[in-house]
Amino acid sequence: MTALAQQSAREVESHAISVDAATTVAMTLKALAEPLRLRMLSAIATSPAGEITVGELASLTDVSQPTVSHHLKVMRDVGLLTADRRGTSVWYRIKPAYRGAVNTLLDRFAPAAVDVLETPHLVGLKNAEPALDRMAASLTERFPGTPPNECVRVVRESYAALVRRGGTTTHLVPLTEQFARQRIIDAEKAHAQESGAAGARHLPQVLFVCVANAGRSQLAAALMRHYAGDRVVVRSAGSAPAADVHAGVRALLEKLNDSAAADAVDDVTRFYPKPLTDDAVRAADVVVTMGCGDACPVLPGKRYEDWMVGDPALASPAGVAAIRDDLDERVRALLADLVPQTT
Structure with missing residues (x-):
């Protein structure tokens, strides 16, 4: 590899996130790459109390509560959710450190992903x-x-x-x-x-x-x-x-x-x-x-x-x-x- 090519490779490397960071982010995104999990996450994020039970989340779909619990566990394992038991119910909420990121995902990225093929890019008037x-x-x-x-x-x-x-x-x-x-x-x-x-x-x-x-x-x-x-x-x-x-x-x-x-x-x-x-x-x-x-x-x-x-x-x-x-x-x-x- 020539010196110029090595310099170019170093510049590209300096602009990319690290391997460790990319691996961590990819694991989190993989955990969210399932429609039901995204729906659960949005329900938790917008619930008035900021928390919700497995039984309430099960109403989003026809799957059983054990299946809902499995999806919640996947999101817990990557650190998105936390939970605690009160009485006979387990309540799930978004970890505070992830609250801003989840809001960005649901309020900005998700609508953009849905509309990206339908919304034309605006070009200003030729002579305004x-x-x-x-x-x-x-x-x-x-x-x-x-x-x-x-x-x-x-x-x-x-x-x-x-x-x-x-x-x-x-x-x-x-x-x-x-x-x-x-x-x-x-x-x-x-x-x-x-x-x-x-x-x-x-x-x-x-x-x-x-x-x-x-x-x-x-x-x-x-x-x-x-x-x-x-x-x-x-x-x-x-x-x-x-x-x-x-x-x-x-x-x-x-x-x-x-x-x-x-x-x-x-x-x-x-x-x-x-x-x-x-x-x-x-x-x-x-x-x-x-x-x-x-x-x-x-x-x-x-x-x-x-x-x-x-x-x-x-x-x-x-x-x-x-x-x-x-x-x-x-x-x-x-x-x-x-x-x-x-x-």
Whole structure:
């Protein structure tokens, strides 16, 4: 082997994980390479108490409890799960060290693996500059309290964020305008709150955040609007937004008659995944996270809640309905706390 070839081999070796690390990771992935185990893992990860029994897991399929116990043992042997016996039942939970990794697997990798053959990669518009310039000028007129250079920055950042999330370019311009306008509104509200502007009516503001903003957070926001009306300002966002809302969730949103964007040109711009921004968090009184881990910034003075709710992206129609019912109960409880007089 020539010196150049040896140097190239060393460079490749320096970029690859070690043999020991690869072996350990491969063993863990092998333990998960079985559909029933993945379903069990998702059930444990999203259970309200963070733990579940063998009997409850057996309801996922027609296999016997001993078969379920075998699959659980495989995941225990590689360190994914831990268990303890209380009375006559054995309770299984995800080991704390693996919690973040499991959330990433279920909330980001799994939906991407399902959608990878169906979701086209978005390429930005060939010449978006004139449209973005007109958009910034229009927002400058509409929001005189926001400097023109800030409007330009928000418009261009919003466009770039929506390009990154994927999808078609058909509605990219109206989506950018809608998203940029909302960001400016959030920034102005956050500034008014922080400066204690006198005479401003303060409505509770709730931000629902999940990974893709294509299921849980969209549905929770729609339910909150449905019950609260104009008593609460509601937003939703995603730490890694998808190209579109899940079809099963879109049907539920339409049934709820969600009016999140009264000026939307159609349902594509009415229900669309939105990137998470610092301004949205700053403007919120309550931030509800669902599976997005540490992606949401933690700011002082905000109330944070983390809801363990299943992901409708991978759920059956019955599972989506169960997720909707779970969110409905949680949303009504939160609303009763924020606006006690609401029935």
